[in-house]
Amino acid sequence: MDPVIVVGAGPVGLALSLVLAAQGVPSVLLDEDPGKDETRPARTVVLREDTAAMVERLGCKALRHEGMRWSGWRSMRRRQLVRELPLGEDSPEGDPSSAPVHLPQHVLTRGLRDAVAAQELVRVAPYSRIDTLEQDPTGVTVHTREPNATWWRGSYLVGCDGARSTVRKLLDIRFPGRTAVERHAVAALRTELPWPGQAVLHRLPPWRTGGAEVTARPLPDGVWRLDWLLPPRGELVTPDALITRVRDTLAGWCGETPPYELLDTGVYTLHHRLALRWRVDRAFLAGDAAHLLGALGTQGLDEGLRDAENLAWKLAQDWHHGASDVLLDSYQAERRAAVASRLRAADQSLPVLRGGKGLRTLVPGSARGHDSLLTDGHLGCGPLGAPPSYSHSPLAPPRAEAHTSVSTPPGAPVADVRVTAPDGTTARLRERLGQGNLLVVLVAPGTGVWDRRHWMTAGVMPRLAAAVDALPVKGELLVTESYPGASAHTVLLVRPDGHLVASFGGVRPRELFAAADAVRGGAVRAAVRSDQAAGIN
Template structure:
């Protein structure tokens, strides 16, 4: 099998390589950099629950802080609060820790080849393959070495200045410097330990406090549009003013660990796929204003694309399936960017509705808190409700096709028990609701009712599938069968006994053309 060529070794590119390996697909990662990620605590990332598994890998887990809740305050008074269950809490960790963890996992993966120092210069598409050209720097100072790489597909995960995107000629419209933040990482005792806080009405204005591990925090202050260079003295004044406001006018003992200025852009590539070449991560989109999370969206790109590339590499004839990547992911990110554009005048503007919201405090906090609380258009999970891959709903459940499934306890056919989210990233999952399944020993119910027939059908479907059982699922009745994609999105909700509907659903999800009508 020819590998998938991945250009770029940031979080998106590395996660894509690992996700492909999970499907048994080899890849080559062209990493133009020879330097390790810079250790910057002021450059952290928040992983939403649906992609939090990447932050739970060995190495990252010890520095990933799971938040206990989100709190919004106005002039010191709590006006909004949401508690997080541990399984549904966002993870917050330094981005360099995530990158180092993913890189370590890639190095140990036999199906992934890392090409350090290789910078893409060009590519060609020929029939069933892509030919990539790269140059690499020599450590002894000799001229750069040229090399060619053959692959089945190529994915540009090479950042905002993407060479792949430029070679494709894909426009990258949008706006620059939509928001700017002064950022500081420090070790201190702050109010509401373990909770992300959005605080307005302080003498220094608005500040967001995000907890890290070991008593460390990241603080972000939005900068006025007319504020120029942020000097170290000005940033230190913000730190001291904020700490004093939380400690009755006194600046407590603290350790300043890192500072910086973060600029948020809004851009969306018009084309995410051209034949055998795809874009993902920063190469395809830029966001970050109002707490939206660029790394989370890049990881969603990787999970969405990986299983589709795996089907195409193994089975072929998957054009509709590959086209759905752009339809789903570009649509979801585009809606996120539009939500930011609509919210910015309300929370940062003056006059009219913005003035009324400021007077109440609560209205602005509700909008500003959406991304941090994982709610609404700014922070809710990816919604592929208009996906061409969505199947039928002939049995009720609380999850709509095209949205992430709820993480429930499940039992595999061998009796292994786990969480549904822990089973993602492999084959298609068929989840049957079977009340009493956790009470009875697996050997009793595996040979009873629908189980033998469903297990036999699962082995003959057009896509690899695994049958799981859950005691209950929100909104679903007994013997409801949920068809779950490898990236965690629900495809269909069916009666467990309807084998024909299951086969038709998987055929549709497979993306293969409909069979020709008999003559």
């Protein structure tokens, strides 16, 4: 079968090719301009717990060596501290992976490029800008213009080519939304602030140039990114005005302006847009080509990486075994709905959070609630930041009597518990994701003292192992000592992208099979395979 064509070698396109490769699917990565990855310290990304784990699983070493996991979060209002929240190792759970990771985008891109260079299943084609896209029942053909003019043949195509996506235009997909939702002045600088390692949100700071809001987010090597929310009516930010903001802000926090080294500055504008369609036959959109969002700490790249993880296992299922249209259509149904929900939450919150009137003057204590809403958005919680739940997915199995409840609702991301495989190896549950397998997790307290030589013949294991072998989709059997809200002998069925399908009270082979069949979208459509076309790469 032909490889998957990935158009665009930004972080989302690179990640998609790596996720496909991890599941044994080759891809051709069409890179329009390999030298376009600018070194911009002020252009940074914040990755939440789930997307950071995904990037590390793909072999990108940048997070571990050049990313900053925040040790805490501070919310301030005027001259008062509203909230201080420990994160990572300093949190009550003491889990470093629970803190967001902050790093420059060019560092992340370079780390993903290094991982791609070591991957034999990814072919990178530099200086390849497409100008023609044709589809037929067996695949996709695209033409790239000079200097590397040629035709490429693929089983599927995914446009990860950004906000001005050529793929989206060639597919004639509308991209409606709102322009210039917010503007921010940004500076990256090296200095010492009173809260090393902590991110800060300061609303209505008391100095003259503070504006409505300023945030400070730490990076490695003593570097900070500072963002000032600008007034909605086009204030011109001159270099002198930005330097004044920097000096006033540092003096406001430190008592006087400390020594600092200004590394980079800029002004960026947030847009909210959502493509009307994310799939046209064998062509898909992902990342900024499909959506633009970014207000209130929500990172568009986070959602783009979730697009890649959601789509990859479905394409891998079809590439290896064939797939139903229900499975392939579920990418748009799940991901577009999740991003639309995030955009609606931001659009509903912005007038209240930024307006300065309305509910704020009517509801006692509403200012503190607004600060909490903003904090949740920045930290990946609540309606503005929480990972998506696919509770209404077309892949969700019907509720059955054998289903039982755990703390994770069906469709939501599973908790990252420690699991053990039948061969005795242990890992975090997230480390087993992204390989194209359904995960079947048995909750069995006391397994830490089991003699692993006898696992497969003990208790319910033989019956459960037989049920896993009989699934219509390849499954992997794992065991955990405990899972939040689960009783002993609960069985969890988890999708390859880490979302809970269903939980069962005990070993229920028939119901487990039915749930796995629902996850693959039912019966596979009549597969149509194509041979490599003569003379086509």
